[in-house]
Amino acid sequence: MTTPPTPNLFNAMSPALSLSEIAERLQGYDPQALSARHVNDFLAQLVQPVCEQDSVPLMQAHGRILAQDVVSPISVPPHDNSAMDGYAFRGTELLTNQPTPLKVVGTAFAGAAWQGTVQAGECVRIMTGAIMPAGLDTVAPQELVKIADPKSDTVHIPPGLLQTGDNRRLAGEDLMAGLPALRAGTRLTPAACGLLASLGLPTVSVWRRPKVAYFSTGDEILSLGEAPREGAVYDSNRYTVAGMVQALGCELIDMGVVRDEPSALEQAFGDAADKADAIITSGGVSVGEADHTKAMMKKLGDVAFWRIAMRPGRPMAVGRIQRGERAAALFGLPGNPVAVMVTFAAFVRPALQQLMGWQAPPLPLLKAKSTEALRKKPGRTEYQRGIVSTNAAGHLQVSITGNQGSGVLSSMVQANGLIVLGHTQGHVAVGDEVDVMMFDGHL
Numbered sequence: 001m002t003t004p005p006t007p008n009l010f011n012a013m014s015p016a017l018s019l020s021e022i023a024e025r026l027q028g029y030d031p032q033a034l035s036a037r038h039v040n041d042f043l044a045q046l047v048q049p050v051c052e053q054d055s056v057p058l059m060q061a062h063g064r065i066l067a068q069d070v071v072s073p074i075s076v077p078p079h080d081n082s083a084m085d086g087y088a089f090r091g092t093e094l095l096t097n098q099p100t101p102l103k104v105v106g107t108a109f110a111g112a113a114w115q116g117t118v119q120a121g122e123c124v125r126i127m128t129g130a131i132m133p134a135g136l137d138t139v140a141p142q143e144l145v146k147i148a149d150p151k152s153d154t155v156h157i158p159p160g161l162l163q164t165g166d167n168r169r170l171a172g173e174d175l176m177a178g179l180p181a182l183r184a185g186t187r188l189t190p191a192a193c194g195l196l197a198s199l200g201l202p203t204v205s206v207w208r209r210p211k212v213a214y215f216s217t218g219d220e221i222l223s224l225g226e227a228p229r230e231g232a233v234y235d236s237n238r239y240t241v242a243g244m245v246q247a248l249g250c251e252l253i254d255m256g257v258v259r260d261e262p263s264a265l266e267q268a269f270g271d272a273a274d275k276a277d278a279i280i281t282s283g284g285v286s287v288g289e290a291d292h293t294k295a296m297m298k299k300l301g302d303v304a305f306w307r308i309a310m311r312p313g314r315p316m317a318v319g320r321i322q323r324g325e326r327a328a329a330l331f332g333l334p335g336n337p338v339a340v341m342v343t344f345a346a347f348v349r350p351a352l353q354q355l356m357g358w359q360a361p362p363l364p365l366l367k368a369k370s371t372e373a374l375r376k377k378p379g380r381t382e383y384q385r386g387i388v389s390t391n392a393a394g395h396l397q398v399s400i401t402g403n404q405g406s407g408v409l410s411s412m413v414q415a416n417g418l419i420v421l422g423h424t425q426g427h428v429a430v431g432d433e434v435d436v437m438m439f440d441g442h443l
């Protein structure tokens, strides 16, 4: 089922611009020294959200992106009800200087309305979640109430502890019938799924999950299972990218390693563009590359080759490969294992979120005090692997995880976040606050 996109969902909803048109609109665009900001701005114009909807059972909707606003069909809670086990009464009866005696005239259980009427001087024993009996507005929790004589049907509410309306939940205080409960573009977290369930909605309209094809390039790259050979390394990028793509909620098309040979590359890019909404590759995009990857990207697509003012990372190819009516977005990442993860986190992740139709707020950066001095050159963005912890004074601190080489995955594994040293920033002294992009399980 194909439906038109929600209007104004993204500024990128206008017809797709060519890469040179996007570049013209970006002030200070320099493909040979692109700032991280420019990369994000460029990709925000490049990527078109998928706009096909799926209707899925709520139990299968976790992590999906809502395709339509959800207007509450009912109010939650549907009735005023009790937040505690206790005694429901009229707040106006409360005495200020002495206990208020109230005669218990019945019991209201959750799940059915109590039908009696309550006169002045009377109350109703009530259970948590039970509908408030007509005319009653306040609940005295049972642990506050004094029962002087267990045989008596009168309870005493101590003075000074309660006000009218206490321990009563109002109808619609969570969700009001007719008002929007969730907006299109919201990711369905466990809380959001619970909220939709509270509205009684068994199915939900979500955007189709984007398909993301990935392959590694490079003749020195070994697939797992192959015998080690001199000068060759095992393909780790395939596994880091697969994890990051799937953690976002995209569908992965895993294409393994593709040999650095024109016909193999042409076949792989063609297959990927036929099947996928986005293509991610690693390797073969640096300036000195003698291989065929860049040439094939250029032949098949509208592609820009960048040198980004960042570390690690630097080379990256982006663009589109058109197949008939459809175009697949292309992200040609560098080969170094940490550079792949960092460029994914900084650039591909927000671009894929846009592809998913997810109106994701920017990842909040944490501020932590650096436990060490960090060397940093202004004029590029640096990402260092860090461990955030709480110091003895209860403040956040961050330490780097040792060897920051762009091929060193072990320091990535130890890290729980990336210290982001901004474009204009210089050296960091011990105790300076730095920004940290926390992994939160996605890297």
Ligand code: AMP
Pocket: 216, 217, 218, 220, 221, 233, 234, 235, 236, 237, 238, 282, 283, 284, 285, 286, 334, 335, 336, 337
């Ligand atoms: P490249 O960007 O192709 O020049 O690769 C840079 C470095 O990353 C080289 O040392 C490659 O061997 C390494 N590399 C490239 N692709 C992969 C991969 N899929 N898995 C692990 N290392 C890789």
Ligand code: MG
Pocket: 218, 283, 284, 289, 291, 335
């Ligand atoms: Mg290479």
